[in-house]
Every structure is written in C-alpha cells, then in structure tokens.
Amino acid sequence: MQDLKGKVAIVTGASRGIGRHIALQLAQRGADVAINYRSRQSEADEVVKEIEANGVRSLAIQADLSQMPAARSLIRQVHDQWGRIDILVNNAGITKDKSMKKLTDDDWNDVLDTNLGSVYATCSEVLKIMMDQKYGRIINITSFVGQAGNFGQANYAASKGGIIAFTKTLALEMAKYNITVNAIAPGFTETEMLAQVPENIRQQIIARVPMGRFGQPEEIARAVVFLAAEGDYITGQQINVNGGVYM
Numbered sequence: 001m002q003d004l005k006g007k008v009a010i011v012t013g014a015s016r017g018i019g020r021h022i023a024l025q026l027a028q029r030g031a032d033v034a035i036n037y038r039s040r041q042s043e044a045d046e047v048v049k050e051i052e053a054n055g056v057r058s059l060a061i062q063a064d065l066s067q068m069p070a071a072r073s074l075i076r077q078v079h080d081q082w083g084r085i086d087i088l089v090n091n092a093g094i095t096k097d098k099s100m101k102k103l104t105d106d107d108w109n110d111v112l113d114t115n116l117g118s119v120y121a122t123c124s125e126v127l128k129i130m131m132d133q134k135y136g137r138i139i140n141i142t143s144f145v146g147q148a149g150n151f152g153q154a155n156y157a158a159s160k161g162g163i164i165a166f167t168k169t170l171a172l173e174m175a176k177y178n179i180t181v182n183a184i185a186p187g188f189t190e191t192e193m194l195a196q197v198p199e200n201i202r203q204q205i206i207a208r209v210p211m212g213r214f215g216q217p218e219e220i221a222r223a224v225v226f227l228a229a230e231g232d233y234i235t236g237q238q239i240n241v242n243g244g245v246y247m
C-alpha cells in the first residue's frame with residue numbers, strides 16, 4: 001500500500017532501534033523519509049539505502065538534538081531540500097539511569113535536553129511549515145515510564161511525562177490547522193537501550209509484563225504508521241504499545 005506517496009517524513013534517532021523501523025515502515029507506505037542520527041553515520045547510511053529500496057527518497061542528517069539550534073536546523077534542512085514536511089516523528093531518546101541518591105545535574109540535564117528539549121525545538125520549527133500547509137502529523141515517542149514512573153529513572157520519567165503533557169497542549173493549539181499531535185508509549189522494547197540492562201534485571205522485567213515478552217521495534221513502528229496514515233481524526237492521544245505492563 002502506497003498511501004503515503006508524496007508525503008515527506010522526518011524521523012529523529014533513526015539510525016537503529018525503534019526509529020529505524022518507523023522510518024522503514026513509512027517508506028514502505030510510500031513516504032520520502034529523512035532520518036536523523038547523533039553519531040552512528042554508517043548505520044544511518046545503511047538505513048538510507050534500505051529506505052531507498054522502496055523507490056522513495058531518503059537522506060540522513062547528523063544532528064545532536066540535545067542542542068536546540070541543531071534540532072531547528074534539522075527541520076530547516078529537510079524543508080529546504082524537499083519543500084514540505086508532512087510527518088514528524090520525535091523518536092530520539094537516551095537513558096542515564098541512577099537512583100535519586102546518585103543522580104547528578106548532568107544526568108538530569110542530558111536526558112531532559114535530549115528527550116524533551118528536542119521535541120519542543122523540532123515542533124516549534126515545524127509548526128510554521130505545517131500551519132502553512134494546513135496539514136501535519138506529529139508523533140512523539142514517550143514511554144510507559146512517563147505514565148507510571150520507574151525506579152532509577154527520575155530524569156527519564158520526567159522527560160517522558162513532559163512529552164505527554166506537551167503533546168496534549170500542542171494538539172489543542174494545532175487542531176484548527178489540521179495538524180494532529182499524538183504520542184506513542186512503548187513498553188520494554190528489544191533494542192540497544194534495553195540491551196544495556198543486566199540479564200538478571202531483564203528476567204525481572206519480563207516477569208512484570210503480562211504478555212510475558214519484550215516488545216519488538218516493528219510493533220511500535222506499526223502504531224506510529226497507523227497514526228501517520230490513518231489517524232486523521234485522532235489527536236491529543238497517547239497510545240500504549242506495551243504488552244500490558246501499564247494499563
């Protein structure tokens with residue numbers, strides 16, 4: 001199905017993990033897809049090739065999105081090259097897990113700047129473009145941790161909870177321009193982010209998930225593509241794709 005043909009999408013943090021699968025599935029539906037990465041250029045170049053194999057355009061843009069000027073520049077570069085932006089997926093994110101007793105100011109600022117500051121900056125830059133087009137689909141990747149909290153993740157939980165509140169507010173303000181703004185909240189998903197977790201803790205995590213397994217990045221991507229392609233009357237929502245770990 002090529003129902004996104006002619007649409008231009010940006011996916012942040014798409015050199016690997018969930019972002020890579022979102023980018024590939026948007027391309028399979030016909031969208032031109034610009035991907036962003038922070039440091040892994042060769043992996044990003046591979047994703048570009050995989051996207052282009054669907055007969056659509058792609059490009060990879062290096063930008064450290066914890067820096068707001070870089071995040072704004074990412075949006076402008078894609079617009080300068082392709083002339084429109086229909087879909088923005090804010091996926092880039094990091095963890096720096098420590099209990100509050102050990103958390104440093106740098107741990108706090110790095111995670112808040114990367115996960116939340118970047119979403120503010122890309123959105124504020126893309127809105128002018130989408131308002132002119134009278135069309136936009138913004139999908140922000142949050143986490144069930146932003147809804148439930150999680151031991152050792154005060155910084156991450158605050159960033160992801162902030163994304164949910166930001167998403168709802170932006171949805172209210174942008175509805176009249178035919179710009180929808182939604183969030184996808186994954187549960188524990190099998191990517192490098194989860195691979196950092198020691199095996200004994202991974203087993204404890206699986207025991208907490210009613211479906212008894214981790215999510216796959218493809219499963220998160222399918223919900224994103226649904227919102228982008230078929231969610232015309234859905235805005236201000238958070239969709240949980242989490243195997244039941246938070247209901």
Ligand SMILES: NC(=O)c1ccc[n+]([C@@H]2O[C@H](COP(=O)([O-])OP(=O)(O)OC[C@H]3O[C@@H](n4cnc5c(N)ncnc54)[C@H](OP(=O)(O)O)[C@@H]3O)[C@@H](O)[C@H]2O)c1
Nearest residue numbers: 013014015017018037038039040065093143188189191193
């Ligand atoms: N995995 C999970 O269990 C899980 C659960 C809930 C929510 N999430 C959320 O889902 C999103 C994707 O997670 P993931 O598991 O796929 O992560 P991942 O495998 O660690 O990949 C992270 C991606 O973000 C990019 N990135 C990191 N910092 C960046 C920065 N400052 N500027 C630009 N790009 C940056 C990385 O680029 P490089 O490759 O260049 O470093 C990479 O493409 C994140 O927002 C995460 O919080 C994940």
